[in-house]
Amino acid sequence: MQRRTLLKLGIGSAVVLAVAGGAIALLQPGLQGGKLTERSRLVMGRVGQAMLAGTLPADAGPNQIAINGMLDRLDQLIATTPNHVQAELTELLGLLATAAGRRGLVGLSPSWEEATVAEIGEALQSMRLSSISLRQQAYQGLHELVSVAYFSGSDSWAVLGYPGPLAI
Amino acid sequence: MSSLIDPIREGLKRGWKVMGGAHGPVPAKITCDVAIVGSGAGAGITAELLTKAGLNVVIIEEGQLKSSSDFNQKESEAYATLYQEAAGRKTKDKGITILQGRTVGGTTTVNWTSSFRTPDDTLKFWQDNYGLGDYNPQALAPYFQQAETRLNIGPWLTAPNENNEVLRRGALKLGIPSDSIKRNVKGCYNLGSCGLGCPTNAKQSMLVTTIPAALDKGATLLVETRVHKFDISNGHITGLQCIAVKPNAAPVDTAQTATQVIAKHYVLAGGAINSPALLMRSEAPDPHNLLGTRTFLHPATVSTAVMPLTINGWSGAPQTIYSDHFLNTQAIDGPMGFKVEAPPLHPVFFGANLPGFGESQAKLFRQFPQASVLVVIMRDGFHAQSPGGKVELRKDGSPLLDYPLTDFVLDGARRAFLAMAEIQFAAGAKTVYPAHEMAGGYTSWAETKKVIEALPMKPLLTKIGSAHVMGGCGMAGDEKRGVTRPDGQHWQIDNLSIHDGSLFPTSIGANPQLSIYGTVNRLAQGLARRLTGLEVTLA
Secondary structure (H helix, E strand, C coil): CCCEEEEEECCCCCEEEEEECCCCCCCCCCEECCEECHHHHHHHHHHHHHHCCCCCCCCHHHHHHHHHHHHHHHHHHHHCCCHHHHHHHHHHHHHHCCHHHHHHHHCCCCCCCCCCHHHHHHHHHHHHCCCCHHHHHHHHHHHHHHHHHHHCCHHHHHHHCCCCCCCC | CCCCCCHHHHHHHCCCEEECHHHCCCCCEEEEEEEEECCCHHHHHHHHHHHHCCCCEEEECCCECCCCCCCCCCHHHHHHHHEHHHHCEECCCCCEEECCECECCHHHHCCCCEECCCCHHHHHHHHHHHCCCCCCHHHHHHHHHHHHHHCCEECCCCCCCHHHHHHHHHHHHHCCCCEECEEEECCCCCCCCHHHCCCCCCECCHHHCHHHHHHHCCCEEECCEEEEEEEECCCCEEEEEEEEECCCCCECCCCCCCEEEEEEEEEECCCCCHHHHHHHHCCCCCCCCCCCCCEECCCEEEEEEECCCCCCCCCCCCCCEEECHHHCCCCCCCCCCEEEECCCCCHHHHHHHCCCCCHHHHHHHHCHHHEEEEEEEECCCCCCCCCCEEEEECCCCCEEEECCCCHHHHHHHHHHHHHHHHHHHHCCCCEEEECECCCCCECCHHHHHHHHHHCCCCECCECEEECCCEECCCECCCCCCCCECCCCEECCCCCEEECCHHHCCCCCCCCCHHHHHHHHHHHHHHHHHHHHCCCCCCC
16 A cells, blocks of 8 residues: 655645655755746646647647747746746646656656657546546646747747737 | 837826836835825826826836837737736636736726726615615716716727627527627727737727826826835824835835835725735724625636638727626526627637647637637626625735635526527537537537536636626725725725725626726715815816
8 A cells, every 4th residue: 555645735725635655755846046947848848749739730840849939938928927826836847747746636657758648638638627626726727828828929820820910 | 019109108208207117216205195006997087186186196006117119919928017917817716817907007908998887787786785875877977977088988880890790690690689889999990909908099098098197297106116005003094115016026125125105195096806905914994804805706708609701809899799688687686697798819818718628629729710709797796695705815915816616606607608609609600619628619509508508517617717806895885884985985094095996895797997987086076175175077
């Protein structure tokens, strides 16, 4: 029987999430100096690939370029958010980067590096429709980050058929 | 970037007194006749009237001074620079995302121009339940009229854009009454970018009307400066303390060296959520535990339709057609009624509000030019099961609204999904996507109706937003039922008036800007009279 570690998170109201696994070492913050750490870029990049599957270019090269653009815009977006939002985000991303958080909160067994887009997609679906409000809140938070970062980029406008700002 | 004249830049060249942020440091102490907190709907009307009466006024705004030269119609910049919490302010359980302005001109700088007088049945409810006998249509009419003249509020004579046509055509087919919405615009280019800051200065927001008028009459404007607290002693404010803040609302200086502003009278006009929070930080007297309670949001939800024709929802004046039909299908204090409108549709707003992700959405994204969206605003605050939300403070003093999405509210959302879908199909929609995580896209009204009726209407699954924050410092004829007196003064603090949307005892049941202009016009004229003996009018 695996020892369960209770993790109290500051996201939303005080909620306790039981995660399987050994003692959780101190979470590495997901943001450093207000920007995504390398690990957070990996996690958000994989989440972005799954959330935008079918919209981003299918080929690996252009897909990664689009994801890198999204991640750069995400850094800019995070810098505009209030301190309390950044505090929650650093904790959420720090948790997602751990095996326990990835399994318990996201529902993803393979590592972020190895999981396929389909596997990440299935895990995100389970979050989106979860009966645990913390998982739903985390999903909605991730969806908002990806959507705002993607659709505020002019490369998304070509996909949408949106001409950009109107001439005056 | 517009080649049109920027009235703010011109005013600065003429010598307007503006300090804070890029405009230079704020002195350690300022003395004046009246200090106004905020620069939005209520603040602007108040500032213009009080400076007309000859008073020395200081306006203190936490947001930046941005104007038409800055408004480049890009969502990424607009949401980050003009809105509270980068357009991501949320309720405590994350169930509702709130759009509220944070810039000179307040939410009026980013609203969608819809102008309605306070509905008669809302006023009747206030008279009957809050001892507000003077809040009747006849008494308020001259004040609304002046505001309409001053802000060029009038009928919009251009044909509705295609997104609004869907509402008009669908409602007509179903025999549901609809009408056109009056707008506060002058020389509008019919762009549709109102929510991103009007780049042509056609929108008669506080930014281009009352704030310039007050500054031309010698008022001082502090920007990027947040009022941290009032110093209150024996029911009297002795001064206020404000600090320099960054665009993301963090204090500039960790020591938070405050500027002190000392005035004879203080007007709090920071808007709902913010105004109650400031009074809480100030430990204002609140003997009946009313402060911050009864905060209303007009909970809003949408329905997305793919039409057989081109809609280009980002183009053309937004919200030009409305229907009040569903406000009148039940009593005001019955199940929650709602108003139906058609919002502007830009990429981030479109993408972020759609349920689901991945392949199922990819096709819909590519159909953006054919996408038509309807929005409802639900009329909260009139039923015992609709008490609204309560403002709290985080440890850092920032406000947090706890507004639980109850079954009563979510029942309104279900009926709203049904109403919007039926209108969209009647208008010829091919596919309709209700804004619920367990709904997909459906190609017939019969199928959509069945799905909506079976949806588990729960928070987070049901996508709810808000663009109208009201209440929290409600008015009432006695101190047991209100924070504020009918004349706008605080019940327990003798030199404080509250002149913003936080005054409303319930939600308005219509887009609120004109309700604030009309109400505050009367309150500020009364205040000017009490402070100077002079009669001033807005127009």
